[in-house]
Amino acid sequence: MINRKQAPAIKDAVDFDVLLKPYELFRLDNGIPVYVIRSDEQETLQLELVFPAGTWYEAENMVAAATNFLMKNGTSKHSALEINEMTEYYGAYLNRNCFHENATYTLHCLSKHTAALLPVLQEVIQDPVFPEEELAIYVQNMKQKLAVNLQKCEFVANRHIDKYLFGEFHPYGRVSSMMAYDALQTESLKAFYKKQYTYNNCKIFLAGNLPADMVPMLNRYFGGSEWNGQSHVLRPDLPILPAEEKKYRIFNDENGVQGAVRVARPFPNRYHPDFPKMLVLNTIFGGYFGSRLMSNIREEKGYTYGISSQIYNFRQAGGINIHTEAGRDVCEATLTEIYKEMERLQTEPVPEEELSLVRNYMIGSILGDLDGAFQVIQRWKNLILNDLDEQYFYNNVRTIKTITAAELQQLARQYYNREDFYELIVI
Amino acid sequence: MIHFNRFTLDNGLRVIVHEDATTPMAVVNVLYDVGSRDENPAQTGFAHLFEHLMFGGSINIPEYDEPLQMAGGENNAYTTSDLTNYYIELPAENIETAFWLESDRMLSLAFSEKSLDVQRKVVCEEFKEHYINKPYGDVWHKMRELAYASHPYRWMTIGKELSHIENARLDDVKSFFFRHYRPVNAILVVAGKVTTAQVKSLAEKWFGDIPSGEKHLRSLPEEPLQAAPHLLEVTGKVPLDALYKTYHIYPRKDQRYYTADLISDILGGGGSSRLHQALVKEKKLFSNIDCYHFGTVDAGLLTIEGKLVKGVQMKDAEKGIQEELDKLQQTVTPERELQKVKNRVESMLAFEDMSLLNRANNLAFYELLGDAALMNEEFDRYERVTTADVHREAQIIFSENNSNTIHYYAGNPA
Numbered sequence: 087m088i089n090r091k092q093a094p095a096i097k098d099a100v101d102f103d104v105l106l107k108p109y110e111l112f113r114l115d116n117g118i119p120v121y122v123i124r125s126d127e128q129e130t131l132q133l134e135l136v137f138p139a140g141t142w143y144e145a146e147n148m149v150a151a152a153t154n155f156l157m158k159n160g161t162s163k164h165s166a167l168e169i170n171e172m173t174e175y176y177g178a179y180l181n182r183n184c185f186h187e188n189a190t191y192t193l194h195c196l197s198k199h200t201a202a203l204l205p206v207l208q209e210v211i212q213d214p215v216f217p218e219e220e221l222a223i224y225v226q227n228m229k230q231k232l233a234v235n236l237q238k239c240e241f242v243a244n245r246h247i248d249k250y251l252f253g254e255f256h257p258y259g260r261v262s263s264m265m266a267y268d269a270l271q272t273e274s275l276k277a278f279y280k281k282q283y284t285y286n287n288c289k290i291f292l293a294g295n296l297p298a299d300m301v302p303m304l305n306r307y308f309g310g311s312e313w314n315g316q317s318h319v320l321r322p323d324l325p326i327l328p329a330e331e332k333k334y335r336i337f338n339d340e341n342g343v344q345g346a347v348r349v350a351r352p353f354p355n356r357y358h359p360d361f362p363k364m365l366v367l368n369t370i371f372g373g374y375f376g377s378r379l380m381s382n383i384r385e386e387k388g389y390t391y392g393i394s395s396q397i398y399n400f401r402q403a404g405g406i407n408i409h410t411e412a413g414r415d416v417c418e419a420t421l422t423e424i425y426k427e428m429e430r431l432q433t434e435p436v437p438e439e440e441l442s443l444v445r446n447y448m449i450g451s452i453l454g455d456l457d458g459a460f461q462v463i464q465r466w467k468n469l470i471l472n473d474l475d476e477q478y479f480y481n482n483v484r485t486i487k488t489i490t491a492a493e494l495q496q497l498a499r500q501y502y503n504r505e506d507f508y509e510l511i512v513i
Numbered sequence: 514m515i516h517f518n519r520f521t522l523d524n525g526l527r528v529i530v531h532e533d534a535t536t537p538m539a540v541v542n543v544l545y546d547v548g549s550r551d552e553n554p555a556q557t558g559f560a561h562l563f564e565h566l567m568f569g570g571s572i573n574i575p576e577y578d579e580p581l582q583m584a585g586g587e588n589n590a591y592t593t594s595d596l597t598n599y600y601i602e603l604p605a606e607n608i609e610t611a612f613w614l615e616s617d618r619m620l621s622l623a624f625s626e627k628s629l630d631v632q633r634k635v636v637c638e639e640f641k642e643h644y645i646n647k648p649y650g651d652v653w654h655k656m657r658e659l660a661y662a663s664h665p666y667r668w669m670t671i672g673k674e675l676s677h678i679e680n681a682r683l684d685d686v687k688s689f690f691f692r693h694y695r696p697v698n699a700i701l702v703v704a705g706k707v708t709t710a711q712v713k714s715l716a717e718k719w720f721g722d723i724p725s726g727e728k729h730l731r732s733l734p735e736e737p738l739q740a741a742p743h744l745l746e747v748t749g750k751v752p753l754d755a756l757y758k759t760y761h762i763y764p765r766k767d768q769r770y771y772t773a774d775l776i777s778d779i780l781g782g783g784g785s786s787r788l789h790q791a792l793v794k795e796k797k798l799f800s801n802i803d804c805y806h807f808g809t810v811d812a813g814l815l816t817i818e819g820k821l822v823k824g825v826q827m828k829d830a831e832k833g834i835q836e837e838l839d840k841l842q843q844t845v846t847p848e849r850e851l852q853k854v855k856n857r858v859e860s861m862l863a864f865e866d867m868s869l870l871n872r873a874n875n876l877a878f879y880e881l882l883g884d885a886a887l888m889n890e891e892f893d894r895y896e897r898v899t900t901a902d903v904h905r906e907a908q909i910i911f912s913e914n915n916s917n918t919i920h921y922y923a924g925n926p927a
Contacts, residue, residue, distance in 0.1 A: 088718060090613070091573045094610055102585070129863050130860075130864060167785060174784065174853060175853045177856035177858070179860075194864065226822065227801065230753055230801075230822070233753060237751070344645075344646045388632070389638070391635055391636075391638045391639040450585020454538055457538055457869065458867060
């Protein structure tokens with residue numbers, strides 16, 4: 087008979103070698119860097135172009151996102167429909183995303199169709215025309231979407247909490263609005279495109295199974311000319327104006343059966359020595375299923391379906407944000423418990439067993455995250471775009487393996503003081 | 514092509530092994546052949562509530578999550594109308610921890626009153642978060658009741674109403690467990706950096722002595738052929754009018770299912786799809802429109818849903834959709850358009866197969882359908898669909914009598 091009460095032996099996290107597979111780097115003829123992780127076992131490919139074209143650089147609200155979205159909706163040669171036809175015929179996905187700092191275009195496709203798809207990607211990136219009609223449809227549909235979202239307590243709460251942390255004029259705290267959509271003009275989009283999506287600001291991240299002639303093909307479509315010209319993009323830090331008042335209660339829906347609870351404070355950015363340590367403390371506090379917040383507020387009290395704490399990793403300044411949707415009549419009780427858990431981390435050292443569990447969990451999760459070329463290039467992208475290298479990654483791994491309970495307690499005393507937190511409930 | 518080996522333990526537990534030496538990870542996936550379609554109509558939401566209770570400690574192991582996290586693992590589970598699936602992903606070196614945990618909770622649960630009490634509340638909050646406190650959140654409750662007369666797809670997996678969950682008793686939990694959570698009703702898939710010999714010995718060691726249980730024989734009420742169109746008009750606290758239309762399609766294993774799936778892509782798959790192009794871009798009747806279905810084992814619903822542009826009348830929006838359906842019925846779809854949606858499927862399958870976890874989930878699902886090897890035949894079945902099939906099925910599926918419509922009016926206009 088086996089003894090089912092006895093757990094099988096395990097290999098500990100500290101004994102796992104976590105390796106970040108190195109990338110290959112080559113440059114196109116015009117100087118564009120291409121970072122590559124190959125993987126020949128699969129039939130697929132991912133090609134991502136990144137530009138400094140996030141909300142950081144816009145002079146008018148929503149221009150960055152609209153530009154990013156509408157580049158795909160018409161070139162001098164093809165309509166939005168034709169572009170969609172050309173990509174979708176090959177089962178490819180051409181996605182775009184606009185973040186605070188950067189904006190991206192990503193092609194996912196079967197490797198065998200790469201040659202057919204690169205010309206379409208080239209057009210979208212180098213020759214968008216921003217038709218008036220497409221902007222009008224975009225504005226109308228985004229406004230409708232916003233109207234629906236504004237009825238959701240979590241959406242409203244997310245907008246407010248970032249505004250408190252960074253101020254409504256900072257790109258991290260600025261939010262969409264009907265007015266901002268109405269004010270969008272194709273001229274602003276064209277100007278933004280012209281300035282931010284230039285060849286000398288482009289970086290390419292490539293992963294998967296590459297066709298043999300990938301480099302010459304990339305050169306042909308993206309490396310041969312100074313497409314869209316050169317621009318010099320400056321990125322000065324912008325003033326952060328956090329709110330004075332710390333506590334907020336908002337009624338968005340009188341009949342709401344749940345409230346969105348947010349508790350947040352500013353925190354240094356990823357370049358600060360406390361940042362990697364805080365990733366560990368945050369995991370213990372609210373970063374995984376077995377966290378303090380989940381164990382207490384979901385698994386012990388049943389106030390919510392889920393609660394978690396996240397560390398913002400924005401470039402200029404970070405933040406700690408604890409968020410949950412809880413039953414309407416237990417929102418205040420949820421707040422009390424959140425603060426109680428912060429205090430507990432300040433007054434009692436994390437038990438060795440729990441710390442060891444979190445170390446193992448975090449290393450296991452990094453191992454899982456690095457499984458596959460698409461995931462590895464994603465890690466590299468985050469390092470490269472933040473001017474970091476693999477030493478930063480290995481330093482984080484080392485921190486997970488070696489941080490002590492005393493250091494964590496010190497960190498909690500510094501950063502988990504309730505008077506430093508903004509607190510918000512939206513019902 | 515996904516390679517796998519298969520064996521069955523003496524107690525009836527089916528085991529599938531998918532070896533992949535390129536990853537440092539392993540996935541252990543346990544699928545139980547029970548979903549919300551197996552529930553008593555007076556106790557809906559039970560299969561899903563039960564999934565939560567599976568994390569509340571088992572007979573020999575008080576805490577499920579802690580030892581797994583200690584072994585560097587992560588886990589989750591989901592319940593659908595057809596099945597309940599549990600999965601673990603962890604470094605392959607620590608795979609035995611997963612066998613230990615999964616086998617103990619198949620052997621028996623701790624059946625704690627406290628766990629039931631808390632998870633009832635957690636599931637009620639889940640219910641509120643997704644289906645009550647969200648604009649249009651109740652529409653699928655209404656649509657299922659409108660579309661199904663007798664099949665248990667009539668209710669949502671989360672449950673028909675909060676009270677069904679609130680009233681769950683520990684005795685119900687126990688009998689549910691011993692009826693459905695037995696080796697004979699389960700499929701174990703192990704994938705990743707493992708060998709079949711290793712899995713065989715671990716499976717025998719940990720699962721071999723669990724009593725087999727009785728095979729649950731399903732006899733669900735058959736859904737009668739719908740004989741007349743159904744219409745429901747609703748006014749809710751939402752900012753925009755919305756239109757939902759569903760049509761009965763085919764069971765998952767029926768070849769006509771594949772035709773229906775491709776039809777949903779022709780209508781709603783991507784920016785070049787017919788509904789988006791005609792109704793969002795050209796006629797500007799909708800601000801968004803989608804066409805999809807849930808891929809259920811028994812016959813599901815092909816769904817078209819969209820939000821109307823402010824100022825557009827419901828009847829005009831509906832007419833817009835009908836015109837597109839008429840075209841599909843009257844004119845044979847061009848070969849190139851059918852090829853496009855097949856290419857889309859080919860690509861989607863390739864991207865799905867990249868993830869070890871997806872491969873393990875899918876092997877379990879196809880084994881539930883009858884044979885894990887079906888996973889490798891999937892694309893062929895799509896390839897077999899012809900433009901004539903699309904033409905014929907469009908006429909059958911989109912017949913007026915097969916339709917269910919909800920006009921969801923904004924009682925709280927933006």
